[in-house]
Amino acid sequence: MSATVTDLRVEHGRAALGLGTPRPRLSWQLAGPSGWQQESVEIALETGGRQVATAVVGTRDQVLVPWPFADLASRQRAGVRVRVTGVDGSTSPWSPATSVEAGLLEPSDWRARPVGASWAEEAGTDRRPSRVRRAFRLDGDVVSARLYATAHGVFEAELNGVRVGDDELSPGWTSYDTRLRYRTYDVTDLVETGENAIGAWLGDGWYRGRLGFNGGYHDLYGTDLSFLAQLEVELADGTRVVVATDDTWEAAPSPISFSGLYDGERHDLRLDDDGWSRAGSDRDGWTPVTVRARDPRTLVAPEQPPVRCTEEIAPLAHWTTSRGSVVLDFGQNLVGRLRITVDGEAGRQVTLRHAEVLQEGELYRRTLRLAAAEDVVTLGGGGPVTWEPRFTIHGFRYAEVEGWPGDFDPASVVARVLHTDMERTGWFACSDPSLERLHENVLWSTRGNFVDIPTDCPQRDERLGWTGDIQVFAPTASYLYDCSGMLGSWLQDLAVDQLPDGTVPWFVPRIPGGPSWEPIESGAVWGDAAVLTPWTLWERFGDAGVLARQWDSAKAWVDLILARAGDDRIWDEGFQLGDWLDPAAPPDDPADALTDRYLVATAYLYWSTRHLADTAVVLGKDAEGARYDAIAEEVRKAFAGRYTDGGGRTTSDAQTAYGLALEFGLVRGHEAQAAGDRLAELVSEAGNRIATGFAGTPVVAPALTRTGHVARAYDLVLERSCPSWLYTVDMGGTTIWERWDSMLPDGTVNPGEMTSFNHYALGAVADWMHATVAGLAPSAPGWRRVRFAPRPGGGLTHASGRHLSPYGEVSSSWRVEGEVFTLTVALPVGTTGEVSLPDGTIVEVSHGRHEFTCAAVVPVVGAAG
Template sequence: MICTAPTFEQRSPGEPALGVGTPTPRLTWAVADAPDDVRQASATVKVTRSPWGGEASTETATLDSDAQVLVDWPFVPLASRERAEVRVRVHATDGADSDWSEPAVVEAGLLATSDWGDARLISPVGVGGLDEPAPALVATWELPAGVRAARLHLTAHGWYEVLINGRRVGEDWFGPGWTAYEDRLRYYTHDVTDLLTAGTNTVQILLGNGWWRSPLTWNMERMYGDRLAALARLEVVTDDGATQALGTDDSWVARTTHVTANDLYGGETQDLRRPLIDDADHPVEVVDLDLDTLVAARGPAVRVTEVVDAQRVWRSPAGKLLVDFGQNLVGVTRLTVRGLASGDAVTIRHAEVLEHDELGTRPLRNARATASYTVAGPQETVLAPHFTFFGFRYAEVTGVDELAAEDISALVLHSAMTRTGWFTSSHDLLNQLHENVVWGMRGNFLDVPTDCPQRDERLGWTGDIQVFSPTALILHDAAGFLGSWLEDLAAEQDDSGAVPIVVPHVLRGGLGGRPAAAWGDAASVVPWNVYAATGDAEVLRRQLPSMKAWVDCVAAAAGEDHLWTGDFQFGDWLDPDAPPEKPGDSKVDKDLVATACLVRSARLTADACAAVGDEEGRAHYAGLADAVRTALRNRWITADGLVHSDSPTGYAMAICWDLLDDAQRVFAGARLADLARLNSFRVSTGFVGTPLICQALHDTGHTDVAYRLLLEEGCPSWLYPVTMGATTIWERWDSMLPDGTINPGEMTSFNHYALGAVAEFLHQVVAGLTVDAVARHVELAPAPTHLLEHASSRRLTPWGEASGSWRREGGELIVEATIPVGLRGTVVTPGGERHEVGPGTHRFEVAAPPAPDAPATVRDYVSSDAWPRASAALLEVLPLDDARQIAQGLGAFLDVPVDQLGMALTMGGMFGPAAEVQAVVDASLAPSAS
């Protein structure tokens, strides 16, 4: 039996957790290898503690529990700066003991404002102003020999990059990140022991505009402040136990760097004829900062997580030198040049797509997305930005005559979360769709969950993360990332409880702070999803005041009749049937969406209250949810289950959010399935409905229709972008039109993760794997289809790896599940037989579900494998130009026998000759056509 090293709520996996903001960090460990059905009975934790400058001591604690995840700190709380090396030994139910785990290291940060000592926030004077070269703050420090340990605690207004004796501190980018700066300013702690020497040491803090001083939003407004500044405290312990510290104060000096311009959307300009940091000293001054706003970093920092090589370099029809990296990504380009003259300019423009074989920059709007360099001479030079990032697959390089692919690469940047979810199947396009979702998340989880990473926006839209958070928590360990962002959300709520539509809140005025359904619901939905994925009730305790405030705000807006009507709403945003210039004009009634969201948020808030033992809150919000549900049903749902607007999103909400009784649910599921058939299985939902529709179909017994929807390749569909070469999720279903031109709307992005929420369905229904961290339970209940040969999901849980798969072998279906130690499992094989299992690997063989029967009615026919072939052939017979027009014409004939379809179409006004139409139908159903 093997026990893994414990982990903490840390910034980056596999590293010491430095500068944690709590004296009692929780521990998580896994039993990586054990006999089947063996579990932990108890555990012993050993800690070696080293106070800053003090002597180490060791103690142990025995935990009589099977808890392995987020276990409370079993020792005296840590003091500021105290280091702890922790090991775990597991005692199993079979009487065996594991060896001691490998050690894990955690260090407390500066837990009190007084720990910052004399360090103050300082800003350059005379340099580093608006539209001036990026500044650096510089100091020297004399140190004796024998430095045992050194830590740098650091934050800034703006982005920082630190050099000590000319060497870069750490691997993090864009610190201290983007938070609700007025309330929460992160600081980071770095181990700089190896960078210091005996004698004179030079510390240089380069400062870039970042989110603090870049023009933000499409209005290009500067939002936070007009001065860059930094707060730092560098501390050392020498071999004799003595401590020394260097803090930022007015004795530091400011200098100028060769970064002559930088901002978030425009990019960066460098003059490499100048030194990185010059030697002309300018004064600094202390500026105000409330140290009580300082918080230790919770989630992972932004880092380079991958280097992508250029796949192709060529000249465009206009003679431009273009580079294709083969993957739409977020980061920067790194270019090596040589043989140029001093003063020569090299410029790199970035874009996500090509249009007419040239760089497609129109979707960037006001973002120039350009890196420009003036080189110093012919020597080989590596060009890369310090203080910007781009969303791109393609680059256009000017200033060099020839370019070898090996001379340019892309550095992928995002918050360095651990990957936790993998999916694969026998369907190549479906596999690529899943990878597109992963890449979309990587690109947009860059310190905050942004909507898009490339144009003049890149904002933390609450609606996008509300719908995507369950998927995010499957694909990556995003709990720390989202937990930090949720604290910003709570800080940005106004006194009424309204949640801004973007967090951090930079859309002041107008609609920016008004409550909007599905967007503000991030306050209730995201904390619940984090809790469900981790079992961590602390996130609910921390966010519950915010959850309640949001629901109270909306309940007040709904009034005594409990119907939220008449206010501005986004509705089912980006419904594919909405005009490009009016993306909020959805088929479903916006007031229905708003009121349904209130039911859901009130119910989740009641559940959160129950989870933390708040019985009074549970009763109140459960009662509110029931009252709003009743009002909604009376207003918008008929007795038989017809939902107002008769739209797919309306039915999907009603099914997934429990707005219906059993009889209504049967009708709603059938109607939703028919709407999918009558739209030829094209997606017809926007931001609200898209994450729900496949699940709603599956839950009401129409899994076959869900698969037809999922696997459709015509536009709009999930797979249409894949067939067009997409490597991320698009904002619009038709961000690129079939002829290769960019959607004419003013708002289109080729890296927008929200519609990728369907990946949750891939894991939990197609592969069938669901992990319930609260109940410590894994369920494998796959929904095999004749359209696939196999599917599997792997999940890295806090307890270890869980996996589930199914595959066809002859006439058998093989179902396999792996349950990690610490969890129980249930395997539901096709046919409904349930098998309760313990930790270990389990295999079941059952008869493979038979192929579907030959279609008897038009409804069956439209859902069958024959329909895609038939609809294409019918377009040659009927005076129509789209398969959806054929499907929509079948609305009155779904119950007609399939052998009468030709006559039905002709009598229905489709004007096709009945005999020819029926011949196409009969040919598509012939055995040789399959």
């Protein structure tokens, strides 16, 4: 019996419109009988429904298999099919065709130039956005049409009065000077024979809007708002008509008088003109555009899905304040904006304000710092209208509505959840509702902070791509979502923004940080994202291409920090954030942790050097791999000599110090067991309360588990007093907090300046939940081999995990009934697994569904080796 190809993908996604590479890699999943293995694959290329080329590749790989044909040309469209042959000689049917279409791959493909308003704009201020448009004619029947579009700022395009696409905040945020994404839209159904019109709304976005701390900065990338677009229409006679942004376009002030990511949007509906992007619309107020410059070599196709609205949430409760405004509770701290349906007289203003928490029944907005988070719409009269802001987002659970005409109806307001529209790939469930809620909190913080780039928080005047936050959280994120494209794109900006000496900025894309963060210094944990985050993408998605692309960046970082450490291999100088936001740190100094910051820095020096050596081996750079491997061992020995006593104690007698030493392999053998025993003692002495910050949180529970203290790891994760993960759940948190005590036990908000209720970093514990509670973790790149090692504890009676790996669904589910432990695991074709039962039994498994039972004993895990 043969296998069946079930899911043929191009690069990391199903959508292959506007690809930015001439040689896209292919992946597929298989369904087949027990024991079936792929021996080779035949790939067919089709044009116009006709097969034009085939290639047979002798490989057992199913993930990111290299393109076997000639390079795609710009705009080239094709279909791809595969069929696989097994080691038994059986051949699958051909898969359905997957379409492939290249974008504009060469700078010479671009005729378009950025166009925008011609009137003078004062730099460094909030300026009124503009709209741009152009009419054009098509003489012939339309066969197909593509719009390639981007902007200086953010944009929404319209064709003949219809919005193009459903993406939000495009083109997103990159290091614009060197990488500006464009999107490709199929607009065949929107263009017509005869008269047409195209236009775009523009907003400040990240390009010229206020960004950064202490009031922020305007115009970081330019003062202009400009649209850059190329509409290409194929007619039935073979003619290609190109309508590109140039000096034939015109501009006018937008009905949006202000738009900012931090501060919200102001829109006067009295100034709206529904026909502005239709042919024959009124030309009053429209003036010739100014044409600006853009090097087409900086235009790149996206590697990730766009930001979209992925869910709508109705308010769960509402009440009227003493001032007459209405407060809405959506029951979930989310990221997005409100959509309202309202009917009122012309000129009436309706104001929407946002906040994550309440104090005494009112919005508590101090934690937003200098972000106004306020949207204002001026009604135009003439009946009901549905409105939402276009170019802003807010982080909020609560919203206040002021100025509503007449009686308020909560059904007239909905919260629209916005984030990068990644495919969800991971689930977790167990018998403890609080632990399940904690996992949901991690999920929601991922959604809220994956808005085009991985940010620290989504609500205050910051929202930056902090490198350390994603470095510690990337393994968890990669289980929950297919974030390979998004993080791969972000890593390219990291490399672009890296200083010539190898220093990695604290946040990417890089913006001025003011006196606290300028000049940029090399900091452990944060800068190590250059090495460790590409490795995570290799480990979780099997993408060696990311390792190759980021190699120079990773090597530059390791060479820099080795130079900082010097011949003694100890990194004990310079500015360090250390175990940031350790709960023992004072509110005004989050870096003042229990663990020596230079112990943290030297541990990461080893860990990144070790991973750079491993990266070199994957890339076939064996000599460099051997060199960095030897250096890593020198660092490990130096760490042991400086920061341990040789008997399992570290100089910083703290949870983070032991967690890093154990999980990074800095102590071994009997010393590792002694270190694990001491870590368990520290957790017990702390009443099972957590005592780690960003650096220690991902490693403390795994370190306990590694050294046989599974029960203590459960005690730690299930503790409910402050500080702990479940304390946030008991306090009503629906996302992960920046501080363990962002809200104090008395219900008041922590007075620290850095107090956010939506930060994912401390949610990195979810990776332990997946691997240890559910028992599901990869043990070879791309989940080609899986380790099933659930370790029940904490009074749980059942738990499960499910992950959509590149090869297909992987799952683990266990239950305890009486004295019997039962585990069910499932693997897709192309993978193998190791099952480690709590009683010490180890079993090899191939693809398919397998069930095991053993005595329900408390697991005893051997000492670390």
